[in-house]
Amino acid sequence: MPTANELKERIERALPGAQVAVQDLTGGGDHFRAEVESDRFAGLSRIQQHKLIYDVFGDEVGGPIHALSIKTSTPGDRR
């Protein structure tokens, strides 16, 4: 079962320099919330930004990672 820390590290490896916070929403190891700030998101639509995160986990999303809620932002972008 994935842990919040493992997800955090995998996002950080995929997006070097990103500010990443991952929370296990239920403590059950399958509902997570990831908040990611990265300049890689600049110019991308929300869908593209979120897909960058989903792609890190491939088909684990909807499998062992039952739910992954995402919030993305670019540095200096207070939404």
Added chain:
Amino acid sequence: MTNDEIRDFIQNAIKENRVMLFMKGTPHQPACGFSARASGCLNALGVQYAALDVLPDPRIREELSGISGWPTIPQLFIDGELVGGSDIVLEMFESGELAELLGVEQQQAPAVEEPQPQQRPVGLENRLN
């Protein structure tokens, strides 16, 4: 139904319904918090939308994700375009972008009582089970 028939049905549903929500459960009985949140935003805006329950057959979700490239449920399409999953729909609802995209007025205070969904039934889930 074959996989191709399911894929064709999904593509038609996206094309024919200006606002098309693929969700777990139905707007009246959402089977997952994220799906409830997405349909809740549409209900709060009072827009008419078609909703399709992906739970009756796992192939619906597989074919849908194959079409949209989005791995999770719910998925909201407006004018044939994927708008997003639950997070993006909620973000857009809270910022007013969803109301703007749908061309409706956003009520200032979200409706207190649970507004009734304006859902038109989509035939797929009835034929599958």
